[in-house]
Amino acid sequence: MHEKVRIADIIDINKFDTRDLGTYSLQAHFDFVLIDENQLAVVAIEFDGAGHDPTNDGKKDSICQKAELPLIRIYGFEEVRKIKAMTLVSYLVELVFHARVFLQMKEEGEIPSDEPFVLSGFLKPDAKHIFDSEFDFVGNTNGKLTRALQRGGLAADELPHMSISRLMLQAPDGRLHAFTSINSSNGPIVGSASLRVILASRGFLNNLWTVTAEIAQFAAGMAADNLLENIRLIVEGHGHVVTSADDVLAELKTLGSLGYSLVVGFGGGHTSLDLFAAFAAGKGGK
Numbered sequence: 001m002h003e004k005v006r007i008a009d010i011i012d013i014n015k016f017d018t019r020d021l022g023t024y025s026l027q028a029h030f031d032f033v034l035i036d037e038n039q040l041a042v043v044a045i046e047f048d049g050a051g052h053d054p055t056n057d058g059k060k061d062s063i064c065q066k067a068e069l070p071l072i073r074i075y076g077f078e079e080v081r082k083i084k085a086m087t088l089v090s091y092l093v094e095l096v097f098h099a100r101v102f103l104q105m106k107e108e109g110e111i112p113s114d115e116p117f118v119l120s121g122f123l124k125p126d127a128k129h130i131f132d133s134e135f136d137f138v139g140n141t142n143g144k145l146t147r148a149l150q151r152g153g154l155a156a157d158e159l160p161h162m163s164i165s166r167l168m169l170q171a172p173d174g175r176l177h178a179f180t181s182i183n184s185s186n187g188p189i190v191g192s193a194s195l196r197v198i199l200a201s202r203g204f205l206n207n208l209w210t211v212t213a214e215i216a217q218f219a220a221g222m223a224a225d226n227l228l229e230n231i232r233l234i235v236e237g238h239g240h241v242v243t244s245a246d247d248v249l250a251e252l253k254t255l256g257s258l259g260y261s262l263v264v265g266f267g268g269g270h271t272s273l274d275l276f277a278a279f280a281a282g283k284g285g286k
Contacts, residue, residue, distance in 0.1 A: 001032055001033070001034050001035075001093065002032065002033050002034075002035060003031070003032055004029045004030075004031070005029055005030050005032075005033040005041075005044075006025075006026070006028070006029050007024070007025040007026075007028050007029065007030060007060070007063060008022075008025040008026045010030075010033055010035075010041040010044075010069075011025060011041070011063060011064075011067045011069065012067070013025045013026070015066070015067075016063075016066060020059075021059060021062065021063055021066075024056070024059050024063075025063060028056065028059070028060065030044040030045070030046060030060070030071075031044075031045055031046050031047050032044070032045040032046075032089075033045075034093060034096065034097075041069055042070070042096060042097065042100065043069070043070040043071070043072060043092075043093075043096045043203070044060075044064060044069060044070070044071045044072070045071075045072050045073075045074065045089065045092065046060065046071065046072070046073045046074070046200075047073075047074050047077050048073050048074065048075050049075070049076075057073075057200075060200070061200040061201060064200065064201035064203070065201045067203075068201075068203045068204065069201060069203050070096060070199065070201055070202060070203035070204065070205050071199070071200040071201035071203075072092055072096075072197060072198070072199060072200070073197070073198040073199075073200050074088065074089075074092075074196070074197055075175075075196035075197075075198070076195075076196055080195060080222070081222060081225065083137055083218060083221035083222060083225065084134065084137065084140070084221070086134070088195070088197070088218060091135070091218050092197070092215070094119065094135065095119055095211070095214055095215065096205070098119055098122055098135075099117055099119075099204075099205060099208055099211065100204065102117050102208070103204065103207060103208070116209075116210050117208045117210045117211070117214065118210065118214070119133075119135045119214050119217070120133045120135045120136035120137075120138070120139070120217070121133070122135065135217070137217050137218065137220055137221030137224065138166065138217065138220055138221075138224075141180075141221065141224040141225075141228075142161040142164060143161070144224075144228060145160070145161070145164060145180075145182050145224065145227060145228065145231070146160045146161045148228055148231045148232070148235075149182065149184055149231060151235075152231060152232075152234070152235035153185075153235075154184040154185050154186060154189075154231065154234065154235065155184070155185065156183040156184055156185050157183070157270065159270065160182060160183065160184075161268065162268040162269050162270040163181075163182055163183035163268050163270040163271050163272065164180065164181070164182050164267070164268050164271070165180070165181045165182075165266070165267030165268060165271045165273060165274070165275050165276075166178070166179065166180050166181075166220060166223075166264070166265065166266055166267070166275075167179045167252070167262075167264075167265045167275040167276055167279060168213070168216040168219060168220055168262075168263040168264045168265065169255060169260045169261065169262060169263060169279065170212065170216070170260065170261050170262075170263050171255075171258075171259075171260050172258075172259045172260070173196070174196060174197070174198040175194055175195070175196040176194065176195045176196065176197065176215065176216045176219045176263065177192065177193075177194045177219070177255065177260070178192065178193050178194070178195075178216065178219035178220045178222065178223035179191070179192045179223055179248065179252070179275050180192075180220065180223040180224050180226075180227045181227070181245065181248075181271070181273045181275060182227065182231075183270060183271070183272050183273070184231070184234075186234060186239070187245060187272075188245040188272055188273035189227060189230055189231055189234065189242070189245070190227065190230070190243065190245055190248045190273070190275075191223045191224060191225070191226035191227025191228070191229070191230055192223050192226055192243070192248065193219050193220075193222030193223040193225075193226050194219065195215075195216075195218060195219040195222065197215050199211065199212070199215075212263060213263050213264050216263045216264060220264075230242045230243075245273050248273075248275075248278075249273070249275075249278040250278075252275060252278040252279045252282065253278050253279070253281050253282035254282060255279065255282060256278075256279045256280065256281065256282020256283040257282040257283065258282075260279070262276075262279070265279075
């Protein structure tokens, strides 16, 4: 990973059809660029905030689209916590490189052509089971949530993990919202998180329709962490500061009416809080 890389140093500006983009490429930089073993750019990453010029951002988007170079924009980075000791940037780096390897494996016939890209499908070299992946923020959290309920005396039944429900949504502006709920003896408890990561240019990632869902997995990990924190607060007698399940359902119904779209949604067989139904109700049942 290289910091403050001049655009013209990694992109052939002679291929641009306008002088404006070429001139801008000689003057402007990407925040970070990932380089492969052949010294070729794989992906550019930009951290966006209030100081960014939308006009210049649009030029970078256009440049990357013409060069077929993936460009990832991260907003509100300071609000993002680590998940399993992995930062958002390191997760995105792994996502991009594994995606490229995945496509190469398809081209070489090592995996079926219709196999969907799932980052957590890449297991550790010494994996003990199918969830033994450093990129699995869903399966690996089920045990933590279950143990937190049992230690706090809040388990509603013998199989708390069967009640876990997850919902990941995308806002019209690209922001990802994740919700995770679990049954407890005090009623359903919910955790939530949001993350805004935009693929301003998809490049070779355009061949992988699951990329948005894979980025959303990081938000899902954040939501699971938030749920663990809410369980701790309830156990310690501070449940009054935790957003109630009814309030979450009302929020989901509102999001459904505001043009949010479904990224991923699933729930266990014992789920008593139907996150998906609340969201669907906001979209008129569609």
